Amino acid sequence: MIVETLVNLRGVTRSVVLPDDQELHILRGVDFEVHSGDHTAIIGRSGCGKSTLLNLLGLLDVPTSGELDFQGVPVQQLRGNARARLRGSTVGFVFQQFNLLQGRSALDNVITPLLYAKGRDFWRRRELAMDMLDRVGLAGRARTMPNMLSGGEQQRVAIARALVRRPRLILADEPTGALDVETGQAVMALLDTVATETAAALVTITHDANVAALACACYRLDAGVLTGLNAGLNAHETAGVGA
Ligand SMILES: Nc1ncnc2c1ncn2[C@@H]1O[C@H](COP(=O)(O)OP(=O)(O)OP(=O)(O)O)[C@@H](O)[C@H]1O
Numbered sequence: 001m002i003v004e005t006l007v008n009l010r011g012v013t014r015s016v017v018l019p020d021d022q023e024l025h026i027l028r029g030v031d032f033e034v035h036s037g038d039h040t041a042i043i044g045r046s047g048c049g050k051s052t053l054l055n056l057l058g059l060l061d062v063p064t065s066g067e068l069d070f071q072g073v074p075v076q077q078l079r080g081n082a083r084a085r086l087r088g089s090t091v092g093f094v095f096q097q098f099n100l101l102q103g104r105s106a107l108d109n110v111i112t113p114l115l116y117a118k119g120r121d122f123w124r125r126r127e128l129a130m131d132m133l134d135r136v137g138l139a140g141r142a143r144t145m146p147n148m149l150s151g152g153e154q155q156r157v158a159i160a161r162a163l164v165r166r167p168r169l170i171l172a173d174e175p176t177g178a179l180d181v182e183t184g185q186a187v188m189a190l191l192d193t194v195a196t197e198t199a200a201a202l203v204t205i206t207h208d209a210n211v212a213a214l215a216c217a218c219y220r221l222d223a224g225v226l227t228g229l230n231a232g233l234n235a236h237e238t239a240g241v242g243a
Pocket residue numbers: 016018024026044045046047048049050051052053
């Protein structure tokens with residue numbers, strides 16, 4: 001299998017100007033690469049910049065300085081629309097709070113990303129969404145509204161929605177944060193399996209040492225500085241990390 005570099009960050013910073021005109025330096029020179037097939041975990045305390053970094057990886061935001069190439073293309077060369085299209089076809093997001101559309105069935109939620117697809121994927125959207133719901137074990141709940149589903153089931157719908165366009169890159173921001181330990185483990189195992197089956201890269205932000213231990217590589221973000229942790233990281237070493 002050819003390993004593709006999906007995202008490459010070199011000296012990336014992200015700063016925002018606060019209402020009092022102070023500049024807040026959220027990310028301070030991050031070097032990071034994501035390759036197809038990577039399963040990477042990023043840990044770090046609340047407020048250290050994890051979501052900010054994930055938003056950059058997923059083309060939701062652009063660096064303040066430094067270089068970010070997405071599939072070899074410098075991000076500053078992509079106009080807003082091109083960036084949004086590339087994001088839609090290449091990146092799948094999973095969030096802590098599931099972010100499902102309320103008042104729409106599980107199936108309709110999973111169909112939503114396919115409304116922006118072209119050709120076969122668009123015309124076969126219902127079938128593709130049903131297949132994906134089946135993959136996460138929820139084919140029988142296709143017509144159910146999110147508020148009638150348990151947290152774990154809602155997160156499985158969200159995973160189906162994130163993966164239905166077969167993204168090359170899956171970005172999960174504390175995907176188990178709102179679930180009990182056992183459900184969280186099942187959800188993570190599912191994410192891991194589907195990512196492996198589709199040869200996508202998976203980057204997971206987590207406070208959970210067990211989740212971090214599942215990944216092949218682990219990084220720690222500390223006050224906007226990203227550091228690689230040794231392979232073979234165990235639960236003991238990561239205990240106490242986080243808010
Ligand atoms: N657009 C913004 N304007 C002002 N401050 C921001 C903005 N985005 C992020 N921040 C601040 O930057 C810091 C990092 O935010 P970020 O959401 O990346 O943290 P995090 O590591 O994901 O935290 P958590 O674990 O609590 O989710 C926080 O102090 C946050 O308040």
